[in-house]
Amino acid sequence: MDIASARSLFRPDPGYLNTATYGLPPEPAWDALQTARAEWRTGQGDWRRWSEATERSRESFAALMGVPPADVSIGAQVSQLLAPIAAALPDGARVVAPEDEFTSNLFPWLVQATRGVKVTTVPARELADAITPDTDLVAFSLVQSATGEVADVDAVLSAAAAGGALTVVDGTQACGWLPIDAGRFDALACGAYKWMLAPRGSAFLVTKASLRSRLTAGQAGWFAGDDPHTSYYGPPLRLASDARALDISPAWFSWIGTAPAVELISQVGVAAIHAHNVSLANRFLAGLGRPTGNSAIVSVDLPDAEERLAAAGIRAAVRGGRVRASFHLYTTEADVDLAVAALLA
Ligand SMILES: Cc1ncc(COP(=O)(O)O)c(C=O)c1O
Numbered sequence: 001m002d003i004a005s006a007r008s009l010f011r012p013d014p015g016y017l018n019t020a021t022y023g024l025p026p027e028p029a030w031d032a033l034q035t036a037r038a039e040w041r042t043g044q045g046d047w048r049r050w051s052e053a054t055e056r057s058r059e060s061f062a063a064l065m066g067v068p069p070a071d072v073s074i075g076a077q078v079s080q081l082l083a084p085i086a087a088a089l090p091d092g093a094r095v096v097a098p099e100d101e102f103t104s105n106l107f108p109w110l111v112q113a114t115r116g117v118k119v120t121t122v123p124a125r126e127l128a129d130a131i132t133p134d135t136d137l138v139a140f141s142l143v144q145s146a147t148g149e150v151a152d153v154d155a156v157l158s159a160a161a162a163g164g165a166l167t168v169v170d171g172t173q174a175c176g177w178l179p180i181d182a183g184r185f186d187a188l189a190c191g192a193y194k195w196m197l198a199p200r201g202s203a204f205l206v207t208k209a210s211l212r213s214r215l216t217a218g219q220a221g222w223f224a225g226d227d228p229h230t231s232y233y234g235p236p237l238r239l240a241s242d243a244r245a246l247d248i249s250p251a252w253f254s255w256i257g258t259a260p261a262v263e264l265i266s267q268v269g270v271a272a273i274h275a276h277n278v279s280l281a282n283r284f285l286a287g288l289g290r291p292t293g294n295s296a297i298v299s300v301d302l303p304d305a306e307e308r309l310a311a312a313g314i315r316a317a318v319r320g321g322r323v324r325a326s327f328h329l330y331t332t333e334a335d336v337d338l339a340v341a342a343l344l345a
Contacts, residue, residue, distance in 0.1 A: 001267040003276050003329055009264065010330035015314035015338050017284075020145065020173060020297045020326035023197040028260035033199065036256045047252065048229075054250040056259040060266050061196075061204050064175070065182035073205040073246035074255075078104040078170055078189045081205035084215045084246060085137075085168060085187055092116040093136040096165075098124035102145040105170040105189070109139060128155035135165040142174035146324060148281075148297025150178065157184060166211065175204075177277045177296045177328065179270050182206040195296075195328060197261035201254030207243055215246065223249035273329050280327040280336050287340035297326045302343055312342035 009026040016024065025033070032053070039045030054074055062069040075081040086108040089095070095109045099121035109119045122130040124144060131138055138160050142151050151169075160167045166186040174180060175188075176195030182188040188206040192198035207215075217224055217239055224247050225231025226240050239245040265273065277296035285292050288300060299322050302308075306318040316339065317324040325339065 001264070003268065003272060006264060006268045007330050007332070012330050013313070015312065015335055017314060017316040017325040017327065017331065017335060017339055019194055019328040019331075020148075020324060021194070021317055022200070023176075023194050023261075023328060024330060025197060025199070025257060026261055026264045028264065029197065029199075029257045032260050033253060033257040036253055040253075050252040050256055051250060053252075053255040053259040057192075057198075057202065057255055057262050058204070060259070060262040061175075061190075061192075062206075064262070064266055064270065065180060065188065065206055067182050067206050070242035070244075071183075071206050071208070073207065073243040074250060075203050075205060075246075075248050076201055076251060076254075077203050078172060078191050079108050080219070080248070081189045081203055081246070082108040082168065082187075084218055085166075085207075085211070086112050086117075087218060088215045089115075089117055089136060092118070094134050095119045095137045095139060096127065096130050096135050097121050097139040098127055098141070098144070100124065100144060100146060101139065102141060102170060102172075104172075104191075105139050105141060105168070109137070124149060124151070128152065128159040131156070131159040131163050131165055133163045135160070135163050137166040137168060139168045139170075141170040141172070142180065143171075143178060143295060143297060145173050145297075146319070146322075147299045148173075148293070148295035148324070148326070150174075150295050153184070173297060176265050177270065177273050179274060183208070186211045192258050192262070196258070196265060197328075198258035199254045201251045202258040205243070205246060207246070212243060212246070217245045219248055220245065221249055223247050268329060276329055277327045277331070280331050280333065281325070283333060284325055284327070284336045284340060287336065288343060296328065297324060299324045305343060308342050308345060309339065312338060312345075314339045314342055 171190040175190040193200045222231045282292035305323040
């Protein structure tokens with residue numbers, strides 16, 4: 001499907017430049033969600049059918065990430081999915097991360113301080129250089145949440161490989177627009193409610209089997225069973241042998257909205273979305289007289305930005321005087337030009 005056809009499946013009011021906060025649903029996701037809500041209201045819903053959306057989501061996400069579905073676990077949000085990895089670090093392990101890392105990929109490591117786990121943070125650009133033979137794990141975002149900076153993955157991975165450190169990435173601000181080969185990392189976590197266009201409440205974790213063999217599925221319930229539908233009652237423990245052992249039972253409505261959204265991203269293709277998004281981000285930057293870049297998220301310092309954007313009805317994030325604007329497949333040149341005009345007015 002081309003970008004123009006995909007765009008016709010969305011209903012944004014003009015001036016939505018805030019996908020880095022939350023993405024908007026395509027019509028098939030919205031419709032599936034409304035149908036399920038109506039079924040819930042009247043008691044006509046079949047929860048097993050609702051659950052199928054989880055497996056559709058897992059399969060589509062796996063294909064997008066270039067990994068088998070057996071390497072994908074499903075959960076509710078990023079820090080929940082990273083917690084078992086943090087719990088498996090040996091006492092006294094050393095973790096390195098960027099100093100401005102979003103906390104869902106920092107707190108899971110920091111809370112292990114009681115066991116002597118030490119987290120060192122450095123400026124993002126110095127991350128590869130900060131990895132030493134003593135480093136056990138490197139945690140970083142593929143795209144930084146506040147600035148949109150795209151990580152130098154090759155440099156970090158080669159430093160990690162040289163020192164034997166595990167690599168754990170947060171793809172929440174990248175999956176859905178940045179081409180990614182998740183098999184390059186020991187683990188990749190992604191919250192789906194931003195660039196994957198899902199409702200809040202669904203997230204994915206991709207893990208290598210070599211890492212999984214070291215993890216305890218501390219949150220396992222019936223859904224992590226080898227066959228969830230024969231895992232309702234009684235011992236023994238009978239966990240899935242693949243990444244499903246790390247699943248938590250699905251929040252039905254989130255996943256019902258997630259499956260069609262991830263499928264749409266697949267139909268359009270990440271390469272086309274990447275080209276579209278970065279070109280709009282660069283139109284925005286050029287319009288403001290700034291150097292262009294390589295990200296779908298940009299951050300610019302502009303006086304009175306909050307008031308100017310609000311007056312023009314533009315939705316973007318404004319923090320500490322900086323505007324964070326983000327551009328996705330439903331964004332148009334008209335949205336960009338509206339924002340530029342408002343900011344330069
Ligand atoms: C990089 C990144 N990771 C994760 C999240 C959300 O984290 P969680 O899924 O733990 O709520 C955000 C939200 O802004 C984010 O920007």
